[in-house]
Amino acid sequence: MTNLRALLAQNIKKRRRALSITQEKLAEKIGTSAHYISQIEQKNKFPSPEMLERIAEALEIDSPQLFSMASFSDEAIKRFQDGIMSDLGTAISVRSTELKKMG
Numbered sequence: 617m618t619n620l621r622a623l624l625a626q627n628i629k630k631r632r633r634a635l636s637i638t639q640e641k642l643a644e645k646i647g648t649s650a651h652y653i654s655q656i657e658q659k660n661k662f663p664s665p666e667m668l669e670r671i672a673e674a675l676e677i678d679s680p681q682l683f684s685m686a687s688f689s690d691e692a693i694k695r696f697q698d699g700i701m702s703d704l705g706t707a708i709s710v711r712s713t714e715l716k717k718m719g
Contacts, residue, residue: 618653619659620683621656621659621661621662622659622660623683623685624656624662624663624682624683625656625657625658625659625695627681627683627684628653628656628657628671628675628682629657631675631677631681632675635675635676637648637674637675638652639654639657642671642674642675645674646667646671646674647670648667648671656671668682679715
């Protein structure tokens with residue numbers, strides 16, 4: 617399944633490194649633990665909308681840029697789009713099966 621966590625993780629890590637900020641420093645700036653930042657960057661956690669705003673502010677970007685694909689190659693974007701379409705197809709199929717079972 618396509619994972620927004622991967623996109624978010626890559627963008628946070630890339631921006632953090634561009635600013636020469638450690639996970640510890642980012643955590644300090646937003647009032648959380650370095651472990652939590654690590655978990656986000658490892659795609660194990662997904663922050664709340666409020667935390668996303670704090671992260672973006674600390675990284676000196678707008679919140680939507682956390683999900684930007686601007687730095688990705690055309691091939692990577694195509695794979696991501698294909699994954700989303702596949703996920704949508706699967707979700708529709710599963711939902712359709714569930715509705716048929718319900719009557």
